[in-house]
Amino acid sequence: MAYKGMREFLEVLEAEGELMHITEPVDWNVQIGATSRRLCDLETNGTPVPAVMFENIKDYPGGRFFTNSLASWRRYALALGLPKDTSRMDIVEAFYQRVKTPIPPVVLDKADALCKENILLGDDIDVTKFPAPQWHAQDGNRFLGTFHAFINKDLDSDWVNWGMYRVAIHDKKTIGINIPPGMMNHAHIIHKGYIEKNMRMPVAVVMGDCPTLPIVSAANFPAGVNEVEYAGALRQAPFELVKAETNDLLVPAHAEIVIEGYIDPGELRDEGPFGEYTGYYAGGRHPKPVIHVTCITHRNDPILIGSQEGVPLVDDHYMAGISMSALARQVLLDTVKVPGVKKVFYHPEANWAFCVVSVEKAFDGHANTIAQAIWSSRCGSSVGFADFIVVVDHDIDPSNLTQVLWALAGRCNPIEDMQFVRNKGFANFLDPKIPLADRKKLISSSGVVIDAAWKYEWRVSAPENIPPVSNWEDWAEPVRRFAADLVDRNLT
Numbered sequence: 230m231a232y233k234g235m236r237e238f239l240e241v242l243e244a245e246g247e248l249m250h251i252t253e254p255v256d257w258n259v260q261i262g263a264t265s266r267r268l269c270d271l272e273t274n275g276t277p278v279p280a281v282m283f284e285n286i287k288d289y290p291g292g293r294f295f296t297n298s299l300a301s302w303r304r305y306a307l308a309l310g311l312p313k314d315t316s317r318m319d320i321v322e323a324f325y326q327r328v329k330t331p332i333p334p335v336v337l338d339k340a341d342a343l344c345k346e347n348i349l350l351g352d353d354i355d356v357t358k359f360p361a362p363q364w365h366a367q368d369g370n371r372f373l374g375t376f377h378a379f380i381n382k383d384l385d386s387d388w389v390n391w392g393m394y395r396v397a398i399h400d401k402k403t404i405g406i407n408i409p410p411g412m413m414n415h416a417h418i419i420h421k422g423y424i425e426k427n428m429r430m431p432v433a434v435v436m437g438d439c440p441t442l443p444i445v446s447a448a449n450f451p452a453g454v455n456e457v458e459y460a461g462a463l464r465q466a467p468f469e470l471v472k473a474e475t476n477d478l479l480v481p482a483h484a485e486i487v488i489e490g491y492i493d494p495g496e497l498r499d500e501g502p503f504g505e506y507t508g509y510y511a512g513g514r515h516p517k518p519v520i521h522v523t524c525i526t527h528r529n530d531p532i533l534i535g536s537q538e539g540v541p542l543v544d545d546h547y548m549a550g551i552s553m554s555a556l557a558r559q560v561l562l563d564t565v566k567v568p569g570v571k572k573v574f575y576h577p578e579a580n581w582a583f584c585v586v587s588v589e590k591a592f593d594g595h596a597n598t599i600a601q602a603i604w605s606s607r608c609g610s611s612v613g614f615a616d617f618i619v620v621v622d623h624d625i626d627p628s629n630l631t632q633v634l635w636a637l638a639g640r641c642n643p644i645e646d647m648q649f650v651r652n653k654g655f656a657n658f659l660d661p662k663i664p665l666a667d668r669k670k671l672i673s674s675s676g677v678v679i680d681a682a683w684k685y686e687w688r689v690s691a692p693e694n695i696p697p698v699s700n701w702e703d704w705a706e707p708v709r710r711f712a713a714d715l716v717d718r719n720l721t
Contacts, residue, residue, distance in 0.1 A: 230310025332461030437485030
């Protein structure tokens with residue numbers, strides 16, 4: 230479903246019972262964060278809870294803040310226009326199929342762009358007019374951008390990057406952007422080109438539009454592709470853009486808030502720490518690039534959107550769990566063409582470090598081939614992404630941890646079926662398991678591939694080594710029907 234702006238998505242959430250309105254007074258200083266955290270924890274522990282709209286925020290009369298928008302599989306399904314009871318693996322399948330056909334955006338006239346209802350220039354610029362939370366007690370800043378698109382364009386090509394990197398408030402006209410170093414980071418690749426030529430880089434920070442905006446901004450698409458085309462693919466309609474006011478970037482036309490500006494080469498200012506998606510205050514307080522704000526445009530009565538970060542599960546874990554699963558499957562099936570691959574699932578509870586792949590095993594060593602393909606892609610080459618890869622047979626649902634652990638216990642002989650690899654890819658400065666000194670040097674961590682699928686040799690020459698499964702299917706169909714009916718009658 231192609232939502233025309235975030236408010237159409239809010240209407241669907243309202244109709245589905247997936248939106249809570251809090252009208253009691255709430256402080257932007259840690260109370261919003263604590264309330265969001267409580268809702269995330271309830272959802273994680275099996276109590277379905279809605280997203281939340283705060284409507285009575287201290288110091289911001291009339292201001293609204295929306296969060297936990299995708300902090301459930303139900304709301305992620307609704308974001309893609311799927312029924313809210315769509316399973317995790319079916320959401321992955323929809324993502325995988327849709328992004329095969331990118332859809333270019335369309336550019337609207339300024340008069341048709343809802344984000345242009347208010348245009349603030351000069352002395353009217355003030356990013357503190359929006360109710361950005363101090364999410365956690367130990368955060369070093371209020372963070373305006375935690376569920377957004379940061380937009381920058383390559384100097385020498387048509388590549389426009391949409392990424393999600395935290396945005397800290399410094400003062401009314403300056404904000405900080407956490408662009409991590411490393412050649413797997415697209416914002417850094419593009420920014421490096423401007424620094425080398427000593428040029429200012431025009432940028433935009435965009436909050437609130439179709440929910441596919443944060444989904445693609447946080448996804449690991451390859452370098453050189455325009456995420457806006459994959460947002461179009463996921464919403465199954467072109468994303469609608471409009472020219473910015475003070476630079477040549479195209480920005481989402483129906484965004485709640487658009488912040489335009491530039492980054493001077495070499496200019497840095499301390500920001501952080503921040504309670505990150507890893508569940509730790511990672512990174513400390515360090516110098517980061519500064520955005521000088523040249524214009525703010527916003528809808529009437531704008532709604533700021535943000536995301537709780539921290540211990541799983543929060544919005545990012547659900548969101549990137551789907552995209553990583555689909556994109557890794559794309560790497561295996563469509564790019565490398567590894568035979569026998571069925572399904573892929575990155576478990577969000579593990580910050581996408583735990584990846585399970587189901588296969589119809591074609592040879593002994595199949596698991597190693599799969600691991601090398603994933604670790605060679607953006608879905609595994611950074612520390613923390615697929616550090617643990619488990620390969621299971623195709624009778625195992627890779628999203629079902631109960632089944633995965635059962636396979637691990639019964640089909641994996643640790644001394645033979647676990648392979649460790651040193652320095653599997655680029656370092657992630659936020660990964661807490663790497664010593665800080667090594668993170669600063671961008672030294673990577675190790676990875677492990679665990680083969681929890683029956684040996685191919687057994688299937689071919691020694692099938693007696695594979696014991697029959699003892700489960701529901703053991704009983705004859707009439708007995709199963711009797712038992713099911715008996716249980717149903719006594720449960721109702």
